[in-house]
Amino acid sequence: MAATPGRSDLCQTAPFTLFPSPFPKKLFREAMDIQQACFYSPISKSFKELVDHGNTITHAVNLLYFRASWDFDFLIEAHADVVRTDDFIRHFVDILKAVRDASTCQKKTLLIQRNDYMCHEDMYGNHFLRQVIKHIMSLQHQEIFELKRRF
Template sequence: MRTREHKDRSDICQTAPFALLPTPFPRKLFEQAVKVQNLIATLYHEIAYDYDFLIDCHKEVVKTDSFTKGLIDILKKVRDEGLAQRKTLAIQRSDYMCHKDQFSCEYTLKQVVLSFY
């Protein structure tokens, strides 16, 4: 976050104060999150390299969204010219919460955030 002294500058910042406290989390749901994360990572990897699928899914969006059109144009160029290198790196993050149903009192796993870097 920006400092009081430099409110108008984004290159000078400080970390926001926060506290992390240990919180019990059901092991069954933790293990479920670990298992599903591997499946999600594989799914996103497969989708990322299915160029025709991505182009088809965005065919209506590119008519009105210039940013997405630019990304699809880059994708088409990569598809036509081939990858410059064979190795890729994907950094993915998924955040989950433990949800307690108010009627059955059972706990379920809820995905709240999915990020790509």
């Protein structure tokens, strides 16, 4: 690694060990139910429509993230200060600008999301599910187009 400073295609993982720890079954089921409700809900036109049809807030937030990811002007403006000092983010904003300026758009997009949860215990011993991070990866790639064409 030291011989190739500045290379973004190389990484080294730190060794670590995970030990199993008890996790309340009720909270595990709750997390699974949240994801299932999100997975099976239809994409709707508005937050109000989602709530009116009994969909979860999680689904509404997923839809918000998806729509924000397509608002190029918003994303560029939101990162204007960051790109002055962060080369990594500046690289992504440059890609975003190139995509916007190319004026090409594919009809299909694959959005992969993962939510990480932890168990919170209050001072009375009650357990609560807490979302700690949301991972989002959106893909538009020729290989996905080819896969879609096969089906």
